[in-house]
Amino acid sequence: MNYNGRYNPETVETIYNRFDQKNISDDLLMTFGYGDGGGGPSYQMLETGRRLKSFPGLQKTEINTAASFFDAVDPLKEKLPVWNDEMYYEFHRGTYTSQARTKKNNRKAELGMRQAEMLAAIARDRHGAEYPYDKILEAYKLILKNQFHDIIPGSSIRAVYEDCEKDYKHVFELIDGIESSASDQLTAESESNCITVFNSLSWDRTDHVSLSLPQGFSDAAVVDEEGREVPSAIRDGRIEFEAWAPALGFSAYRILEKPFSGETNISVSEACLENDYYRIMLDENGNLTGIYDKRNECEVLEQGRPSNLLQIFEDKPYCETAWNIDLEYQNKYWNLTEGKVEVIEESPVKGVVRVTKKFNLSEIVQDITIYRSVPRIDFRTIVNWQETEKMLKAAFHVNVLSSKAAYEIQFGAIERPTHWNTSYDKAKFEVCGHKWADLSEGGYGVSLLNDCKYGYDIKDNCMRITLLRSPVDPDPDADKGVHEFCYSLMPHTGDYREGKTVHAGYELNVPLFVLEGRRIKNEKPFARITRENVIIDTIKWAEDGRGIIMRVYEAEGIRGKTGIHLSDPAAEVIECNLMEEDESVIGRNTSSFEFFIKPFEIKTFRVCK
Numbered sequence: 066m067n068y069n070g071r072y073n074p075e076t077v078e079t080i081y082n083r084f085d086q087k088n089i090s091d092d093l094l095m096t097f098g099y100g101d102g103g104g105g106p107s108y109q110m111l112e113t114g115r116r117l118k119s120f121p122g123l124q125k126t127e128i129n130t131a132a133s134f135f136d137a138v139d140p141l142k143e144k145l146p147v148w149n150d151e152m153y154y155e156f157h158r159g160t161y162t163s164q165a166r167t168k169k170n171n172r173k174a175e176l177g178m179r180q181a182e183m184l185a186a187i188a189r190d191r192h193g194a195e196y197p198y199d200k201i202l203e204a205y206k207l208i209l210k211n212q213f214h215d216i217i218p219g220s221s222i223r224a225v226y227e228d229c230e231k232d233y234k235h236v237f238e239l240i241d242g243i244e245s246s247a248s249d250q251l252t253a254e255s256e257s258n259c260i261t262v263f264n265s266l267s268w269d270r271t272d273h274v275s276l277s278l279p280q281g282f283s284d285a286a287v288v289d290e291e292g293r294e295v296p297s298a299i300r301d302g303r304i305e306f307e308a309w310a311p312a313l314g315f316s317a318y319r320i321l322e323k324p325f326s327g328e329t330n331i332s333v334s335e336a337c338l339e340n341d342y343y344r345i346m347l348d349e350n351g352n353l354t355g356i357y358d359k360r361n362e363c364e365v366l367e368q369g370r371p372s373n374l375l376q377i378f379e380d381k382p383y384c385e386t387a388w389n390i391d392l393e394y395q396n397k398y399w400n401l402t403e404g405k406v407e408v409i410e411e412s413p414v415k416g417v418v419r420v421t422k423k424f425n426l427s428e429i430v431q432d433i434t435i436y437r438s439v440p441r442i443d444f445r446t447i448v449n450w451q452e453t454e455k456m457l458k459a460a461f462h463v464n465v466l467s468s469k470a471a472y473e474i475q476f477g478a479i480e481r482p483t484h485w486n487t488s489y490d491k492a493k494f495e496v497c498g499h500k501w502a503d504l505s506e507g508g509y510g511v512s513l514l515n516d517c518k519y520g521y522d523i524k525d526n527c528m529r530i531t532l533l534r535s536p537v538d539p540d541p542d543a544d545k546g547v548h549e550f551c552y553s554l555m556p557h558t559g560d561y562r563e564g565k566t567v568h569a570g571y572e573l574n575v576p577l578f579v580l581e582g583r584r585i586k587n588e589k590p591f592a593r594i595t596r597e598n599v600i601i602d603t604i605k606w607a608e609d610g611r612g613i614i615m616r617v618y619e620a621e622g623i624r625g626k627t628g629i630h631l632s633d634p635a636a637e638v639i640e641c642n643l644m645e646e647d648e649s650v651i652g653r654n655t656s657s658f659e660f661f662i663k664p665f666e667i668k669t670f671r672v673c674k
Contacts (some may be wrong), residue, residue: 071110072106095126105442117345143539165533167216167226167229167532172517172574176575181244183605185243185246191586193603200243201239218388220539221539221540222539251585260318261579261583266313267594271308271438275304275388276304276579278320283322284323285297288318296310308579311590312593313509314588315585320325331414332411333410335407335408341436342360343357343358347433354368361472361556364464367463374402377424378402381454382394390534408420412436417436427452429447429449432444443552445551450545454536455534458532459552460529461529463526465511465512465526470523471561472502473498473501473502476602477665481523496522500515501569503561510557511554512569512570515573551570565597569602599662607671612635612673614641614671614672617667617668618665626659627662634653634656635674637652637653637673638671640670646667
């Protein structure tokens with residue numbers, strides 16, 4: 066296989082000599098044509114192929130289809146070797162990070178459309194609302210266009226990203242419009258101090274929310290549907306409070322003009338942040354020197370080495386700077402150990418310490434944040450990035466011993482080595498992951514979460530996330546400017562499965578959806594799933610208009626029987642393929658259905674009322 070395959074004697078001879086299964090098969094595949102730019106085969110290649118068909122001293126060749134090759138080798142498949150792992154590409158590692166704004170927009174757009182579709186489908190199902198299919202299709206086409214193989218990797222020219230920003234701006238306008246229209250159908254107008262919270266995730270959750278203080282309120286407290294006060298605080302004209310919402314459902318709150326009467330479990334100083342989960346120690350420059358996990362009674366970080374250590378590396382790869390990171394980047398770096406520390410907030414809801422650091426022309430401002438009832442440590446970061454050929458990483462030295470780390474990939478997870486025992490291991494010095502990476506030993510682990518980053522390197526007990534790059538080719542000013550993002554640390558019992566890392570990654574990326582001045586029309590959650598390792602990822606109206614499509618996946622590599630309970634009876638539940646083509650009826654006139662799911666399997670169901 067070749068990116069730009071040339072049909073000539075040298076290529077034919079090289080591919081044949083590299084073929085290791087000559088004793089099993091006489092057939093091998095040689096692709097040809099200009100792939101970069103989509104030019105395909107040229108007339109010269111076709112004429113060369115005709116002349117080389119039975120050239121003396123050269124292997125016999127034939128121009129045919131890929132399908133014919135696979136048909137020929139299909140009877141031999143049991144004899145052929147199997148590579149049971151990812152096809153890790155030992156090149157273009159910089160594409161996990163280059164053009165950070167586009168990667169952030171892509172993450173927000175994907176998850177935003179997930180929630181918008183879900184709200185629109187539920188509104189259509191419960192209240193007969195018009196399903197905005199044309200707007201949904203328009204948004205997805207723009208998202209997919211900007212997932213083109215040189216846009217989303219960050220390897221296009223500057224003009225592309227100027228157009229890309231306009232596209233995403235329109236996508237977010239479409240998402241806001243879809244959510245607003247669906248919310249109007251699902252809720253009713255109420256007093257300005259009434260709050261409705263929607264949880265689009267398939268498990269119950271408690272999380273921090275923030276909204277504008279009702280006009281005329283000088284003080285405020287928040288109560289739930291039962292009139293019980295929940296932790297809240299006022300800051301900068303906004304009220305923050307802890308909200309609980311059921312899986313795929315709504316909850317209601319009311320803001321009262323009175324002070325919060327409860328107590329806080331959070332204490333903050335320039336040297337220490339503490340809640341019921343952790344005691345976090347900082348040095349005079351804001352670097353983490355210790356995290357004591359109160360629930361597990363252990364120290365999370367390796368002593369004597371600062372963590373959340375911001376490091377800037379010289380990043381000058383041999384070629385194609387937007388595409389590549391070379392291992393030699395580790396030879397020259399600067400540790401940002403000096404910084405300014407100040408306490409920003411100590412309230413019943415959260416505690417915040419702000420750390421400001423500078424390097425050259427760049428400034429990094431981080432709000433280290435802990436919460437009352439959320440076991441994450443957030444590093445909410447704003448960077449004014451003005452570097453050239455530099456790379457910014459954050460490093461955590463953790464008290465965990467493991468030869469492998471786990472990383473989230475689409476609809477699953479993969480394990481990779483944390484050592485360099487072989488050349489294959491060493492080649493994975495920078496790897497790709499989605500919302501989280503996790504390093505766990507027997508009984509304990511640490512997860513590193515993010516809301517828009519994709520590059521990681523974990524070696525031995527050092528977990529690092531790549532935050533920004535500044536390549537010069539093909540965009541000489543790539544990523545210069547202001548960036549805002551969040552990454553988080555979450556120590557936990559057991560491995561990523563027991564630690565509920567998949568859930569935590571979603572919760573960081575999918576905030577609770579808050580509606581001000583609205584009340585709930587139908588308080589029943591749309592559906593509930595019986596196994597937390599199976600995620601209801603998609604709820605949408607079917608492409609052919611026949612009911613709701615519900616797509617689930619197994620997220621932790623655990624097989625088993627799973628059930629879904631619906632809030633309203635379904636006339637028919639049909640298992641489909643990914644193209645929404647019906648395969649088998651699994652239930653009629655029922656409010657629940659069961660299915661068996663294998664590790665990391667994706668299943669699709671049609672629910673007809």
